Amino acid sequence: MAKRMCAVPEGSGLKPIYGTGAPGFVDMAISAIDRKAATRRRRERFGDITYQNFFGRTCVLPMTPDTAEPAIMNRDKIFANEPAWDFMIGVAFKRGLLLMDGEPHRRHRLLFQQAFSANNLKGYLQRMQPMVERRVENLPTGELRLADEFKAIILDLALEVFLGVRLSRAEADRVNAAFLDCLAGTTALVRRNLPGGAYRRAAKGRAVLEAFFREHLPAKRGRETPDLFSILCHASAEDGDRFTDEQIIDHMIFLLFAAHDTSATALSTMAYHLAKNPEWQRRARAESLSLSAELGYDTLSELRCLDRVLKESLRLNAPVPVLSRAALEDTDLAGYYVPKGTLILIAPDAVHENPAVWHDPTRFDPDRFTEDRAEDRAHRFAWFPFGGGVHKCIGLHFAQLEIKTMMHHLLRHNEWTVPSDYEWKVDPRTLGDPKRGLPARFTPL
């Protein structure tokens, strides 16, 4: 039964938001089995926007570009990140850049940007390239869990490029385990620090990561090295503003989170679609084989077919499943009344598969991003896997560079398939991992 979220102030001219209130058993069951099916069901029932109860909080879910845009752009500064994101991931990733607002966020982001200058990106690519090539060449052939392989490679790349530290396998595994405990806290159903619970494990994991970064900080504060950790230690603004040690630790921990699962999920989604659409795998491989093995920063743009495959994969499965905001005042989203204190959960997938915005939206069709068709340009927020506004992904160029480099080498070395009965489904215990680790069969070229 559709219920009105709350009364709308008389004379405001605003529209009420309808939904189910507490998620009913059917909604929860569908959501756990298939998040996208749950979104489709919501859209069919409620149209542009709906609401739902999420862990005891009223949450509004915009499902069109028009209803998503005001919260993302936040022109009147009515929406805040910290109270919204802290609720979701604060236990392990507090004080990260995404969890900051207003002037402190602006100042930190300016310092942060130095780590993503074109020069620094070129340096990361150069250091990443031989490592990616080696790791791809050494991938096992035959049956493998591709998503697990991607995760391991991305984490090793992060240690190399972000941290610039050589760790023994045991130490890398210890850091990885702490990080995985942090991740488990973000999807915990019981969001309290109870003995034996995922929240408690996440807090402990965070403590291990803090100690790890603190130990390496003095060396990074010394002579500047070309890794992101060191660059952040040396970043300074014109007025002399610099990060404190504690701020660097907070940012590095958040960065591991922001960079890891997102890129790994994007790679898995691409690999899945390329397996299910062999003609696209052939096209992308032909393009990669026509270029040299080693990609330069400027030659990345020649991977035009791969670029469209990446965009389409991000459309069909946005690695950040929701952008979260809290309304600080009574406000509206494109004419729908939203009272103070409401959480706004903007799921890119909900807009990315909206049939009013995209043609045949569930179909894998990378050519929808060609200059001729440009379906993504129908609206500024038709396609936003990297978010928008002041919190737009600061690592988006790095992410594309890393993902394309990996895929380029993968395509040049192997062909792959997934079992014919395997359909992409997110493992509900994770943020975006595919079920069964994406089983695939790899054949060397």
Ligand code: HEM
């Ligand atoms: C395919 C890969 C990636 C996707 C889809 C992605 C997506 C996003 C999205 C949607 C946001 C904004 C969330 C919001 O507004 O609520 C975001 C923020 C952020 N991302 Fe990414 N991301 C990716 C990879 C990366 C990488 C590789 C890095 C670092 C190297 C990174 C660092 C960050 C940071 C630091 C923020 C916070 C920015 C701020 O609040 O100012 N991301 N990302």
